[in-house]
Amino acid sequence: MGSKDRAPLAVYIAFQLTEVEGQLPLIATADPEAVHNARLALRRLRSVLSCYRGMIPGLPKPVRQEVRWLATSLGESRDAFVLAQRIRLSLETKDSWKAPEAVRQALEELESSSARLAAALGGGKRSKRTLRAARAALLEVPTAKEYKHPTADLAERLQARWEQLQHSLAEEAASGDPDVRNAALxxxxxxxxCLRYSVEAIADTFSHHASGVIQPATGLQRLLGEQHDAVVAGAWIRELAKTPGIDAEDSQRLESMEVRRRLNAEEDFKVAMAEYPVPAPRRALIF
Structure with a gap:
């Protein structure tokens, strides 16, 4: 079946699977950008499958577990690489450090673990089998009727995702416990x-109205990503401080940097939520 004959969701799903398949040879060379591209494509795929569950063909449980394994493994490789680059940039500030080589050695080990995992994923047969099985379950069907639904039904699914987001934000606002707040954020x-990618998948269905949801969601995603990265980096630095050879003053300074980044991201997030909130899909997409 040609792509012109398929509904938007089928085209979107096919594109994400093809993107991951195309990145595997580069992932086998431990290319961090390829890891990022494949991880993002799987995240988009899984968001659509979750949002529109029951409206489109699903993955059998064994295949779903394998897709989760691949997404998680790519995430581990990417997160280690990003964390190493983040801390390395902090080391390149004009501040004087007591024992920077000890930190750099830890970062090199982090980057090496990222590269080893990427190479195993890109060159392994398990990744290819997983993608073939997902393609067969999602796209190799006689017709694409399962992918076609009224716009009102699609908007209702997006509305449910938006309401889940509001619930998480309410939990964050109501808690005074930093750990609970970080988990909620x-x-x-x-x-x-999930909301952003699910709207993107069917953006053409809603014409220019879709951008009213996508744009503010993209901004919030970026700020929440920075907040989470700062939390993760801070936790890693605290563990690093226990390593022999790491200077206590260095680790404290690095952690202070991440605290400032986290607080700045949280403040920017509050401003964005007040000025550019994500509108409810039920109102933004249906006229």
């Missing part, structure tokens, strides 16, 4: 990504 980050 992390969940909100996942919620807003």
């Amino acid at each position: 992390h969940q909100a980050r996942k919620d807003v990504k």
Whole structure:
């Protein structure tokens, strides 16, 4: 079946699978950008499958578990690389450091673990089998009727995702416990990504109205991502401080940098929420 004959969701799903398949040879060379591209494509795919569950063909449980494994593994490789680059940039500030080589050695080990995992994923047969099985379950069907639904039904699914985001934000606002707040903001980050990608998948269905949801969601995603990265980096630095050879003053300074970044991201997020909130899909997309 040609892409012109398929409904938007089928085209979107096919594109994401093709993107991951095309990145595997580069992932086998431990190319961090290829890891990022494949991880993003799987995230988009899984968001659509979750949002429109029951409206489109689903993955059998064994295949779903394998897709989750691949997405999680790519995430581990990418997160390690991003964390190493983040801390390395902090080391390149004009501040004087007591024992920078010890930190750099830890970063090199982090980057090496990222590269090893990427190479195994890109060159392994398991990744290819997973993608073939997902393609067969989602796209190799006689017709694409399962992918065609009234715009009102699609908007209702998006509305449910938006309401989940509001729930996570309410949990964050109501809690005075930093750990609970961080967990709620992390969940909100996942919620807003799922909402954004699910709208993008059917953006043509809603014409220019879709951008009214996508644009503010993209901004919130970026700010929540920075907040989460600062939380993760801070936790990693605290563990690093226990390593022999790491200077206590260095680790404290690095952690202070991440605290400032986290607070700045949270303040920017509050401003964005007040000035550019994500509108309810039920109102923004249906006229």
